[in-house]
Amino acid sequence: MPIVPQPPLVQLSQVCKGFNDGDQYHRVLDCLDLLIHPAETVALTGPSGSGKSTLLNIIGGFEYPDSGQLWLQGADCSHWHDPQWSRFRRQHLGVIFQQFNLLTPLNVHDNVxxxxxxxxxxxxxWCDYLLQKLSISELAQRPVEQLSGGQQQRVAIARALAHRPALLLADEPTGNLDADAAEEVMQLLCKLAADAGSAILMVTHSDSAAAHMQRRWHLQQGKVHE
Structure with missing residues (x-):
């Protein structure tokens, strides 16, 4: 039997997105075409305001493009409504936010x-493995608001990977950490995502964080350059 190739995990075709600012219209994504394959890791860099977070939000269904098409796991989701997006996010998407967005007053265990x-x-x-590798097993019953920033980031990684998502979206996952903590977190993130079989699309301003990804895209003036 011939081997049937897997469809791309993420595919954007001619995707445009802009915003109105008073009488001015600002286009931040200009007819983007891009592909992310299963288990692939990609860093997305670019100036502030260039549309990096907007691109993540479109892929995660938190914002909608003005035009163009989006496929996820081979399914055309350009016209999905909230129920379809909610189902996809629950089953296939993990998100790591810059501000952690952990659930308080829940403890570490319940967040994961x-x-x-x-x-x-x-x-x-798998949850036990995540906590062990992230060195937070002993914190499992501690309320997350009592944790340091580095510990909260580790909990955020464990929560995002708990259901082994096909795609992990990370928005400045090391932005609130010092250099040593950021390096350690990136090594752990890449190792655990590989163990889970998850692809990563990560927004970052950090060259050292971007260097951990297999590919690097730069978004500027609405276009992605590799």
Missing amino acids: LFPLSLLGQKWND
Whole structure:
């Protein structure tokens, strides 16, 4: 039997997005075409305001493009509505936010369990593995607001990977960490995403963080350059 190639995990075709600022219209994404393949890791850099977070939000269904098409795992989701997006995010998407966005006053265990509970699943050996590798096993019962910034970031990584998503979107995941902590977190993130089989699209201003990714895109004036 011939081997059927996998479709790209993410495919954008001629995607445009802009915003009105008073009487002015600003186009931040200008007819973008791009592909991300399963388990691939990509860093997205560019000046502030260039549309990096907008691109992440479109791929995650948090914003909609003005025009163009978006496919995820081979499915045309250009016209999906909230129920379809919610289902995709629960099953296939992990997100790491710059400000962590952990659930307070829940503890570490319950934050990591949260994405699994949305799928009707329970704590499992993979969750134990995540906490062990991220060195937060001993913090499992501690409320997350009592953790340091570096510890909260580790919890955010564990939560994003708990359900082994096909795609991990990370928005400045080391932006609030010092250089040594950032380097350690990036090594852990890449290792655990590989173990989960997750692709990564990461927005960053850090050259050292970007160097951990297999590919690097630069977004400027609405275009992506590799």
